[in-house]
Amino acid sequence: MKxxxxxxxxxxxxxxxxxxxxxxxxxxxxGGKYIIKKGEVCDAYKLDVPEMELEExxxxxxxxxxxxxxxxxxxxxxVNRRVIMFKAKLRDELDEREWLTGIDRNLCRVIxxxxxxxxLINGSLYWDxxxxxxxxxxxxxxxxxxxxxxxxxxx
Numbered sequence: 001m002k003x004x005x006x007x008x009x010x011x012x013x014x015x016x017x018x019x020x021x022x023x024x025x026x027x028x029x030x031g032g033k034y035i036i037k038k039g040e041v042c043d044a045y046k047l048d049v050p051e052m053e054l055e056e057x058x059x060x061x062x063x064x065x066x067x068x069x070x071x072x073x074x075x076x077x078x079v080n081r082r083v084i085m086f087k088a089k090l091r092d093e094l095d096e097r098e099w100l101t102g103i104d105r106n107l108c109r110v111i112x113x114x115x116x117x118x119x120l121i122n123g124s125l126y127w128d129x130x131x132x133x134x135x136x137x138x139x140x141x142x143x144x145x146x147x148x149x150x151x152x153x154x155x
Contacts, residue, residue: 002043002044002045002046003044003045003046004045004046004047004048005028005035005036005041005045005046005047005048005114005117005118006048006049006110006111006114006115006118007048008030008035008045009021009028009030009035009110009111009114010107010110010111012030012031012110013104013106013107013110014104014107017030017031018030018031018032019031019106019110021109021110021113021114021117023085023113023116023117023120023152024151024152025038026038026039026117026120026121027117028114028117036117036118036121039120039121041121047118047121047122048118049115049118049119049122049124051122051124052124053124054124054125054126054128054131055131057119057124057125058131058132058138058140060115061112061115061116061146061148062140062142062143062146064108064111064112064115065086065112065140065143065146066140066142066143066146068103068108069086069088069105069108069109069112070087070088070089070143070145071088071089071094071098071102072088072102072103072104072105072107072108072109073094073098073099073102073103073104073105074088074090074091074105075104075105075106075107085113086109086112086113086146087145088105088108116148120153120154125153126153126154127150127153127154132148132150135150136149136150136151137149137150138150
């Protein structure tokens with residue numbers, strides 16, 4: 001039986017396994033083993049994201065970013081990263097409610113970036129100039145800090 005990529009990532013992060021997520025190269029490693037390598041899902045895993053239209057995907061990304069990721073609690077064990085893909089509030093910027101109810105940032109990160117990689121691989125997330133514009137990036141109208149770079153989406 002194959003395991004879903006996102007569920008595997010979530011379980012691994014909750015169990016403090018080290019992870020690496022690289023959207024640009026379409027790679028995910030968990031506990032030192034590849035789950036996705038160069039855009040190919042490894043044998044023991046399957047994509048676990050439902051089929052959706054591009055507009056729905058962008059809305060889903062916006063919702064998760066605005067409602068969950070941005071107010072996530074900084075992880076006690078921050079992962080060393082070369083590139084910070086999405087900005088979240090700093091520890092001092094979180095209000096009491098966000099601090100008490102926020103989800104671990106590493107968990108939010110693997111959900112958000114892992115879902116983006118899975119959607120890129122299944123072809124449902126792609127650059128559409130009519131929807132995303134002619135810039136080098138797509139920027140959310142709900143939160144201008146949410147940006148998806150065109151080159152990360154395959155162009």
